Amino acid sequence: MSEFLQFLINGVAVGSMYALIALGYTMVYGIVSLINFAHGEFMMMGAFIGALVLNRLQGTPLVVALLIAMLASGLIAVVTELVAYRPLRNQPKIFVLTAAIAVSVLLQNVARLVFGSSAVAFPASFPEGSIAFDSLGIWIEYSQLIVLCLSLVLMVGLWLVVNKTKIGMAMRATSQDLEAARLMGIDTNLIISFTFFVGASLAGAVGVLYGMQYSVDPLMGVQPGLAAFVAAVLGGIGSLPGAMIGGVLIGVIENLVAGYLSSTYQSAITFLILILVLSVKPSGLLGRMTVVKV
Amino acid sequence: MVRFRCTLAAIALAFTAHPVLAADKLKVGAVFALSGGQSTYGEESINGLDLALSNLAKTDPALAAKITVIREDEKSNPVDAATAVKKVLNVDQVDIVFGTVASSNTLAMVAAAVAAGKPLVTPASTNPEVTKKSPLVFRTCFIDPFQGSVLADFALHNLSKKKAAVLLDHKSDYSMGLAQYFEEAFKAGGGEIVANEAYEAGKKDFKTQLTKIRARRPDVLLVPGYYQEVGLIMKQARQMGFQVTMLGGDGWDSPTLFELAGAEAAKDHYFSSHFAPDDKDPAVQKFVSDYKARFGKQPGAMASLGYDGILIIADAFKRAGTNSAPALQKALAETVNFRGVSGTTTINAQHDAVKDIVILKTGSTGATFAAKIGVATGKKSH
Numbered sequence: 001m002s003e004f005l006q007f008l009i010n011g012v013a014v015g016s017m018y019a020l021i022a023l024g025y026t027m028v029y030g031i032v033s034l035i036n037f038a039h040g041e042f043m044m045m046g047a048f049i050g051a052l053v054l055n056r057l058q059g060t061p062l063v064v065a066l067l068i069a070m071l072a073s074g075l076i077a078v079v080t081e082l083v084a085y086r087p088l089r090n091q092p093k094i095f096v097l098t099a100a101i102a103v104s105v106l107l108q109n110v111a112r113l114v115f116g117s118s119a120v121a122f123p124a125s126f127p128e129g130s131i132a133f134d135s136l137g138i139w140i141e142y143s144q145l146i147v148l149c150l151s152l153v154l155m156v157g158l159w160l161v162v163n164k165t166k167i168g169m170a171m172r173a174t175s176q177d178l179e180a181a182r183l184m185g186i187d188t189n190l191i192i193s194f195t196f197f198v199g200a201s202l203a204g205a206v207g208v209l210y211g212m213q214y215s216v217d218p219l220m221g222v223q224p225g226l227a228a229f230v231a232a233v234l235g236g237i238g239s240l241p242g243a244m245i246g247g248v249l250i251g252v253i254e255n256l257v258a259g260y261l262s263s264t265y266q267s268a269i270t271f272l273i274l275i276l277v278l279s280v281k282p283s284g285l286l287g288r289m290t291v292v293k294v
Numbered sequence: 295m296v297r298f299r300c301t302l303a304a305i306a307l308a309f310t311a312h313p314v315l316a317a318d319k320l321k322v323g324a325v326f327a328l329s330g331g332q333s334t335y336g337e338e339s340i341n342g343l344d345l346a347l348s349n350l351a352k353t354d355p356a357l358a359a360k361i362t363v364i365r366e367d368e369k370s371n372p373v374d375a376a377t378a379v380k381k382v383l384n385v386d387q388v389d390i391v392f393g394t395v396a397s398s399n400t401l402a403m404v405a406a407a408v409a410a411g412k413p414l415v416t417p418a419s420t421n422p423e424v425t426k427k428s429p430l431v432f433r434t435c436f437i438d439p440f441q442g443s444v445l446a447d448f449a450l451h452n453l454s455k456k457k458a459a460v461l462l463d464h465k466s467d468y469s470m471g472l473a474q475y476f477e478e479a480f481k482a483g484g485g486e487i488v489a490n491e492a493y494e495a496g497k498k499d500f501k502t503q504l505t506k507i508r509a510r511r512p513d514v515l516l517v518p519g520y521y522q523e524v525g526l527i528m529k530q531a532r533q534m535g536f537q538v539t540m541l542g543g544d545g546w547d548s549p550t551l552f553e554l555a556g557a558e559a560a561k562d563h564y565f566s567s568h569f570a571p572d573d574k575d576p577a578v579q580k581f582v583s584d585y586k587a588r589f590g591k592q593p594g595a596m597a598s599l600g601y602d603g604i605l606i607i608a609d610a611f612k613r614a615g616t617n618s619a620p621a622l623q624k625a626l627a628e629t630v631n632f633r634g635v636s637g638t639t640t641i642n643a644q645h646d647a648v649k650d651i652v653i654l655k656t657g658s659t660g661a662t663f664a665a666k667i668g669v670a671t672g673k674k675s676h
Contacts, residue, residue, distance in 0.1 A: 003505065003506075003509065006502075006505050007502050007505065010499070010501045010502050010505070011502075014499050112329055117329045117330055117331075117333040118331075118333055118334050118522075118550055119331070119522045119525075119550060119554060120550070120553065120554075121553040121554050121556070125556075128532075128533060129533075130533070130534065130535070139534065139535070141533055141534065143533070210498070213498075213499075214498035214499070214526055215498065215522070215525070215526060215554050217331075217522070219330070219331070219496065220498070222496065223496050223497055223498075255501075255502040258491075258502045258503060258506075259502050259505070259506060262492075263491045263492045263493060263502070263503050263506075264464045264492040266492075266494070267494060
């Protein structure tokens with residue numbers, strides 16, 4: 001029992017980061033029907049920029065570095081959309097998907113040239129130590145607790161923006177029907193830029209959290225990016241609560257598989273479960289079935 | 295169709311009409327990881343190579359003048375390694391391939407070198423399979439069975455440990471090979487393997503694996519991976535209050551390990567390697583001071599192997615007197631007691647190097663010499 005709880009805690013801590021990344025995938029998909037494969041790289045950029053700020057400007061509070069990383073990741077995403085995706089918007093979908101893969105490789109190589117290819121330790125770290133629940137035989141590390149709390153704050157923040165603000169209403173309208181939203185006088189280009197900005201700044205925040213817990217390198221976005229993409233599909237791509245649940249689920253499944261089945265086949269079994277879920281419910285857990293008119 | 299054939303003939307002619315290179319020059323294709331996860335190793339190997347050639351230019355200028363080196367990046371993965379080696383063989387037409395570090399990547403390069411009929415010398419790939427593929431393949435370092443069994447012996451006798459756990463990278467030939475030979479020797483010596491867990495390079499969270507291992511209460515943990523993951527494994531073990539002595543191979547040998555793990559978590563573990571910078575041997579001390587003067591940092595094991603590897607090639611080329619593949623192959627196979635900075639190398643019948651192994655103990659910021667363990671028999675266990 002105590003092992004199970006411990007695996008669960010480890011899974012939720014990692015999964016909440018997957019969830020934050022998955023939100024970006026699902027928001028962008030919801031609004032322009034694009035799987036933005038460069039999304040993991042926005043997270044990586046956030047980590048490097050956070051580290052850069054802390055290294056260059058000694059004494060910068062961590063919160064400020066986090067905000068700068070979020071802002072920078074968001075701006076990189078806005079520029080990416082403007083330069084690489086927008087000109088292709090009216091082309092077949094495969095064009096812009098290919099562009100996303102190209103941007104992903106480009107950003108990895110830019111990071112490698114600018115920051116070097118080797119993994120580096122993040123200049124700041126979480127307070128070491130953990131809260132032990134001796135009666136249950138489990139412990140929660142401070143870092144896990146901070147990641148969880150911050151993820152919750154960011155998710156609530158996102159929910160408020162989407163559901164309680166005017167721009168959020170415009171986002172929902174654009175995701176329902178882009179043409180109709182434009183006819184209603186919504187500046188859909190602005191909304192699309194804003195969506196990219198918000199999604200990528202969440203990814204940038206994860207980059208800092210991920211870097212602080214582990215390490216920073218140009219390929220660090222690949223594995224969590226893939227896991228988050230799977231999470232978004234599992235939760236039902238286009239659905240915000242779906243992305244959150246999907247992210248946490250993938251984290252938990254990964255850790256339970258490693259804990260009880262096999263750490264050797266962790267990824268294989270996780271993806272097998274995904275295939276099974278999708279073959280039973282292809283729209284994902286919370287996704288809507290859409291009817292494509294031909 | 296006729297036209298197609300003409301084109302083919304023209305291409306064939308173009309290839310055969312390629313100007314014949316002088317037989318007394320040696321063109322070396324150095325393929326190493328200059329980017330990606332193993333780039334620290336690639337950079338060190340190339341630095342070692344550069345230092346060796348500039349020293350050779352002083353001690354034997356006539357020989358040094360005949361050697362040119364073409365560098366290519368294998369990007370830390372087998373696919374790009376295969377591409378890079380084909381480039382140096384087909385475009386640059388090198389006489390011999392020198393590279394690389396990770397065994398999986400060297401294995402990916404072997405086929406192309408053998409197809410081109412050129413010898414390949416790896417300075418640092420320790421997986422036994424590498425030299426079994428073809429008599430054209432040589433290595434100038436020890437092999438994993440030796441590394442694994444020395445570590446098992448060291449754990450049993452020097453550290454008096456009886457219960458070992460293993461946490462390996464299940465996508466790496468190097469990691470799995472080292473673990474296998476460790477387990478065999480550890481069990482043969484009366485030890486017990488209490489847990490066997492795996493991870494995938496590129497992942498950064500190992501807490502669940504460590505939770506499982508901790509529950510089995512091992513007194514020593516073998517982590518035969520590369521520094522990027524090992525550093526994080528040390529850090530996470532400490533974060534969860536799991537105190538255990540860790541053992542590893544030469545994949546740990548990088549200053550990055552200590553940065554990633556943090557000073558406290560990095561302390562008091564042991565790994566086997568090719569070379570210790572604080573070894574009192576005067577040849578080692580001269581190498582360390584030369585390297586520091588030129589590159590501004592302490593050399594790691596890969597620097598010493600890159601240094602020795604290219605000098606072993608140069609030595610074989612000098613004895614062969616020609617760049618022809620059969621002559622180079624014969625001369626390499628006849629290498630006996632070559633004195634280098636990473637020990638004295640003899641190439642055995644399997645084309646593996648027979649040489650000493652060094653055990654280093656980690657401190658908070660670097661590792662220090664702990665023991666030197668005698669030469670292997672050179673006979674592979676089958």
